[in-house]
Structure formats: structure tokens, C-alpha cells
Amino acid sequence: MDVEEGTENINLNTDIIDVRKTYDYLRKCQTHLVQSSEIATACVCQNLFKLDYPFGATRSDKDYLVANTVHDIMSICMGGPIFENWHRGLENYEQITKKIVKESSEIVNTIIKDTSEIAHRENRFVEDTFELQVNDIYNGLIMGMTRRLMKKHERPSRVLTEVTITNIKDHHEGRIDAILEYSNGYGLLDWKSYDLSNTISGREKWQLIANTLLANFRYRRSEDDWTGHNFSCIVHNSGVYFPKAETTRKEVERIKTNRKFAHMILCGERVRVQRPKFCPVCDKGLEGSKECLFYQRDARLAYEGKLPAQYEKMTKQFFAKRYAILKERAETHLHKHVVFSLISKHGEEEALRRLEKIGILCRGYSFDFDIDEKVVFSRADDNIPLEPRRIVRIIGIEEGKSILSCINEQASVMEVRNNKITLSFRSKIAVRRAKRQLFHLPIILLRDELNLTRSMLRPIHQFHKLAADVLIPAELLV
Amino acid sequence: MTIKLNPDQSRVLNWRIKSGGVAGVIGPAGCGKTTTGSFLAVKMICEGYAKNVLLVAFTNSAANEFARELSMVLGPEGSKFLCVRSGYAPGADPRLPIPFSNNIELVRAKKIVICTTQSLKRLSASIRFENMIIDEAGIERLEHLLSPFALGINQLGIHLIKENISYEANNIIELASKCGIVATVVGDPKQSRPIGLADYDLSAMEWVLKCARYDTLYTTHRLPDKLAMLVDEFADYGGLNSSPEIASRRFEAIHDIDENFIEILNPEVITWVNLNGNEMMAGPSSWYNEVEAKACVRICCELKRVAPSKSISIVTRYTEQRRTILKYLQHLDIESRVLTTTGALGTQADIVIFSLVRNNPERLVGALGSLQDLNVAISRSKEKLIIVGSFEMMLNGVTSSYNLNPRHKQNFPQKLARLVDKKYGMVVEAPKILYK
Ligand code: SF4
Secondary structure, three states, X not given: OHHHHHHHHHHHHHHHHHHHHHHHHHXXXXXXXXXXXXXHHHHHOHHHHHHHHHHOOOOOOOOOHHHHHHHHHHHHHHHHHHHHOOOOOOOOHHHHHHHHHHHOHHHHHHHHHHHHHHHHHOOOOOOOOHHHHHHHHHHHHHHHHHHHXXXXXXXXXXXXXXXXXXXXXXXXXXXXXXXXXXXXXXXXEEEOOOOHHHOOOOHHHHXXXXXXXXXXXXXXXXXXXXXXXXXXXXXXXXXXXXXXXXXXXXXXXXXXXXXXXXXXXXXXXXXXXXXXXXXXOXXXXXXXXXXXXXXXXXXXHHHOOOOOHHHHHHHHHHHHHHHHHHHHHHHOOHHHHHHHHXXXXXXXXXXXXXXXXXXXXXXXXXXXXXXXXXXXXXOOOOOOOOOOOOEEEEEEOOOXXXXXXXXXXXXXXXXXXXXXXXXXXXXXXXXXXXXXXXXXXXXXXXXXXXXXXXXXXXXXXXXXXXXXXXXXXXXXXX | OOOOOOHXXXXXXXXXXXOOOEEEEEOOOOOOHHHXXXXXXXXXXXXXXXXXXXXXXXXXXXXXXXXXXXXXXXXXXXXXXXXXXXXXXXXXXXXXXXXXXXXXXXXXXXXXXXXXXXXXXXXXXOOOOOEEEEEOXXXXXXXXXXXXXXXXXXXXXXXXXXXXXXXXXXXXXXXXXXXXXXXXXXXXXXXXXXXXXXXXXXEHHHHHHHHOEEEEOOEEOOOOHHHHXXXXXXXXXXXXXXXXOOOOXXXXXXXXXXXXXXXXXXXXXXXXXXXXXXXXXXXXXXXXXXXXXXXXXXXXXXXXXXXXXXXXXXXXXXXXXXXXXXXXXXXXXXXXXXXXXXXXXXXXXXXXXXXXXXXXXXXXXXXXXXXXXXXXXXOOEEEEEEEEEOHHHHHOOEOOHHHOOOOOOOOHHHHHHHHHHHHHOEEXXXXXXXXX
């Protein structure tokens, strides 16, 4: 009937206007999220964080082929052979290690083969010992797990790997290598492909604890609720490291302080930087120090009023650009902030309904099939508000969990045809993982964005240094 | 192979081959920016002006265009021998003879390297390019320009500057030139969107034009006479004209046109179909217009019937409208390109249907009113441009402050409506069938 249609239209419009207003409002706000790894960097040294943001002074193009491959293997084997062979209080851990290694050989070999194929296709440098290294590290990690972890802890009821959790309220996001779920709580695993006893900065520990706060948020909806937390540990090449409960508690404050610091820096606020008494990274002569000294000198010369006018003008432009880029980084988190804000305002169901109406998210998909890194989903009708090349977050709704902490993966839309949508995942491994832990859940596709800001900051840093080289008189540079 | 260039292109080539530093070349639609860039690269290498040249584009398809042009100029063997395509492997067109590689030694051994901006980080900083040609389309911002520049810095040169104690450079582009970077940025500030109003928000091309020397290509090999005149006056290029071979190109149907469409598919180069559909909101900032979407699909259908060999593109400012049109095309099982103005940059088709979308009582045209978006939409077609949407809306359109850029304070929708109506095209009422 006409009248009813009219009313429906008005509702439709007010709903949409409400969502749009939220977008407009949030666009003017700071929607930054700090990653656990960044908090860990700030914990090591606040200057070191600034070298990343806003300066863009660190190189991000190192090829971590071995480490990434081990990560991929662990993310699949954890829910397979490792989980299946988990026995508490093992005496004969060597035998079980061998068994797990044997049973995972298919997974390991496939991932090694795929990875080297892709690396060769892209003409990346692959060491001759690549396969050997990956196998070595993988065996070391398994040995560490059977010897230390399985000794102390029961087999979990479920294992999740590579879980991204977003806690908007505390501006925090992170990706946890593995979560072990128990009837009474959860444990966290983080794997490192190197020997932890040789590192000194404590970065790994801080990242783990920062991630534990996110796990608290996922299971208890508050990062300060530790009632479900059983343990957190780092599995590394020569064992497992469990931070003590007192250490964890003590470090939480440090994590929060540095999270706030990092957030304020990203928002472009002026913050006093605490230089560590001991330079754990740079006193060892590792990368970072030269760049750090450059910016310290820059700041000193500016303070003393010795910088040439042309140089000052140019660096002002560089900083304006840097903050414009940071603003863009914030915008990559805009959709998540809108979801959070609408849920706080209207409750989850109503918020989702409105977001669905405006096309920010869509529901009702079921998994059809997959080929390599492509996955096809379908739904009952053909009104799919997405289009090729858009980035989406595929969220598997878990009961009792906040949407942004549910299991998810990122993918890009390849094709939309009638009631089918083809998504391209990051890798075949991501698809394999998702098939195990995500696709059987009710699926939501939420619009998302890629964060490419790091690579944009880097040339600005290069030109900032170049400007200094050309425009600052040599005697001042000494 | 004989190289055929028009006088504009030759002038630019001769200028850039001998001059160093950073400079710009403005190329309106169809003026052969990619061709000029590719010829320049080849000439540099063949005549020994540079040891190596880097060709950079923002998108993979634009990088492939460079590669295609080079393989035409150099032939399959020559291009295979001299060139390499680098970056993201799946993005490279495998049908082209130019090999793909990210292997530093191999890249170093080649004379002409083609890569996208985002993938430049895969090239080692240890390679220095003596010359570079940068396609600005899509390279919206200064920092996109700085990443290729970083590969052209002459460290030795910087020491010389220091020794001569000439600490001068007024802006980033000048600084780049000082540091030995030789780059030709080809693009069109009237096609790439401006980023904002602040100085640091200038688009990459605007930076170059503001701070360096530039020249303009004026002869279009795409737009027929009337369309070239419309675009020239609309965007104030100051002399854009059609090359004589294509100036009189007109649309011709090979089958009888349905009487409902006779007025629309006339031989006029530019036809505005005045259609009143309602705009609808979608997404955080997008719009769609169902009536217009259906009308575009109907016109497209008829075109496919009466002129099956012609390529057709439907262009719109809004992603949501693109999606709506695609949905209807799929229903009818019709294959046709549907592009947003951003995606349409660098493309062309025989016939272009431009869906305006916006239509509201307040006459707010929003983002549709920008010079760049309108200019891209009207300058894609080789034979005929069909604008679909409310004529009154555009004629009386109110542009948002976004479009009132102090650099060119004009009401562009209004300007377009007037130029089409009074000078270069015709406005026809939409037949009833388009409302069904
Ligand atoms: S040099 Fe010292 S202050 Fe600077 S980043 Fe390194 S650790 Fe921090």
C-alpha cells in the first residue's frame, strides 16, 4: 500500500541518515588504533616508536620469508596434529614430537612448496637452506611445546590461530598467534622463530602482554578482567617462556602508558618522550640509532634557532604531509569505529540492521567452495552491496563475543555475480585456516580498508634527510 | 619502425631530452601522454641521453599501458631485450613480450624499467635511475611522487652542491632537481582530483606545475571536434583540438534504431537525455538513482543492437550507481564496462553513457560538481557522449564548498549544462520508455 511504502521510505532514510551522520562525526574525530606490536616498540623506547610514526624512518621491506612460513605452518598445524596429539604431563616428549612432526609433514611440505613457488615467481631471494631452516625451526617449536607446554597444561577444548581482536574503547588492536580455549578460560601462545634467550629488549614480552589484554577483552569484554586468563607464553626455538604473574601485572601499567603515548603521537599531539636509561636497541648499535640521532639533532637545532629558514619551511611541509598520512591511517579504522559507536547507541541487533541497510555490512552468506586463495560465498538474494576490489573483513559471529573480537580474516572482493561473491584471501593458508575456524559460523562481511601508510611515510623521511644534507650548513651537521 | 608523433609531442620530446630536473607535461584526454612518455624513454636510451630510465604509473593497468606502448615502439624482440616489468607479478600483463622480474641483477641489466608506485619498494635502493617518466594519473599526492624520486638521487651530486656552498631550494620539487633527479611527470590536473585546499594537499601534478617548468599537449586523438571543443572550454585548457583524422568522426547505426531511441541516438556528438529519477543514499557517502540506472542499461541495450561492434562504457561518479547498473546489466546478461570516474581515468570507448545520479529539490550536486570528475566523464568517448540525468538539476546546481576551490571558483555543473545546451550538443527529453 502507498501509505505503508511511504512510511517505510521515511524509516529507511532516517536510518541511513543516522549512519551517515555517525560517519561524518567520526571522520572529524581521531579513529586511531594502536597495534600490540607498536605498543611493544614504544615500551622498548618511545623514540623508537616515533621513528616509525610519524617519522617513517624505519625500513619495512625486509623479507621475513622463513619466519612467515613458520608462522603459516604453525597456524595450520596447531589446530591439526599438535592439537590431536596433545597429552598433559608427557614423559616421552621426544616420541610425541616425532609423531607430530611426522603427521604434519604434508602440511609443512605443501606450505614450503607453495611459498617457494610464489617467492620464485616474484623473483624474491630464496636461500638454498630455506626448507632446512623452516623444518629446523618448526621442529624446535614443536619440541618446546611438547616439553614445556604440554607438560603443564591440558589439551584445550578448541584452538584458534591468527585471531585479530579490536578493542575500540581502548584504541587497541592486535593479532594473536594462537588462543587455546578451556572450559574455565583461555591461554595465549605467541611464536618466535628465533631463540628468545639471545634477545634483550623485552619487546616480545610486551607484545604478549598487550595481546593478553585483548584476549581478556574478547572473553570477558574488559581488558582488566583477568578471571579467565590461564596463561600466556612465547614458544621459541629453544623452549617456552612464561612471564610470571607478578611480571605481567607490573607490566600492564607500562603497556597502558605506552599505548596512550602511541595513540597521542598518532593523533598528532605533543607528548614528552621518555628516553630509556639504557638504550636496549640502539646502544647495541642496531638499526634505528642513526635515524634517531638525526631527529634529535634536528630538534636541537630547531630549539636553538639555528635551522636555515628554507629548511624549516620545507620540514614544516614534511610534517604536515606526515600528519595527513596519519589521518589516513586513522581512516582505515573508520568502519570499525562506526560499528562500535552504533552498537553502543542502539544495541547490537539494531546497529547491525542499520549498517546492513546502508550497505556497510552484509549477512546471510554461506560458504560454497574454494580454489587456491579464492573463496566463493552465496546468499539467498542478489543484493550484495559490495564491488570488486573492495576490502572486507569476514567475521564469524561467535555467541557472547563483541563483533570486533570475533574470529575474522581480511580479503578483497574479486567478483560479484548475481547471488555469489568471490573473495580473494591473502594466501591459500589463510583460506585453509578460515575453513577450519571461521566458515562454519554465521558470516558477516564488513567493509574494511588496507593500511598502506607506512610505505608512504618512508619517502618523506628520505627527503627530509636529503633537505638536511643540502640545506643545513656542514658545520652544523657535525 | 617509423615513429609518428604530432608536433606537440615532438616539441615536448625535444625539450625534455635535453633538459634535466623535474618538469611536467600536461596531457588532456587522448593527447597521448603514455605514447609521449614511452617515446621519450626510448629516445633517451637509443640516443645515449640516459643509461637507464624508470617508467612509473600508479595502477597496474597504467603500467601495462606503458609496457604495451614500448613493445609497439621497440617491437617484441627489442622490448624483450631492453625492458623489464617489475613490482607485483599478478598485476603484469603476461601477453606482453616484456619480461617480469624483481631480481635486482636482472633489473639492473635492463635499460627501461616499468613499475607501479606501490611496488617501487621492491626495487633495491641501490639502483639509481638517471631518468624517470611518471604517469600522474591516480598518483594523487606528493608522497607518491617522492618514492620514485628517491631512486633518482645522485649522492655524488649532493657532495658537489655542498662544496659549492649553494644551499638553496625553495620547495620539494626544486630540492629533487638539485639532487640530480631527472623526471618528467605526465598528467592532467584537470582530471586528477585535488586532495584538499591546503598547500600540502596539492595533487602531485599541481606540485610539479607550481614549482617546475611544464608544457602542454593540445592535440587529442580521441575526441571528435565538438567534444574536443566542449572539453576545451569546459576545463579551460586554452586550445585543445582534434587531430584532423578523427575530427569528423560520428556515430552511425548499422541497424534501424527503435523509434523511442531515435532522438537519443542521433548523429550529434553530445546528447543530454533529460531524465528525472530520484536519487537515493547508499553507503557512508554514495548515491544511486534507479531510474537512471535502468535508463542507461536500456540505452546500452539498444546500442548493442544497432551498433554491435562499438565499445560502450557507462560512467558515473558513484560506486553505488556503478553497482546498481552492473546488477541490471547482469540481469539482462549484457556485457558492458561500467566505470566510476576514478576508474575511468585513462580509459576510452566509442560511446560513453554518463549517469549523473544526483537529483534533489535542494539542487545539491555534492561531489559530482568537481571539475575533475565531470571532465573525466565527458572526455572518454571517441564518437558519442550521452549524458543521462536531470538537466535542470545541473543547470541550477549548488556546488558544495569542496568544489569552490579558490584556485578555480566556478560552478562546473552549470557550466557543463550551458555549454552542451547552447553550443556543442543537444538536450532531449527522455522518452517514456526510459521511466518504465
Ligand atoms: S637511540 Fe636510544 S633513544 Fe633513540 S631510538 Fe634508539 S633506544 Fe631510543
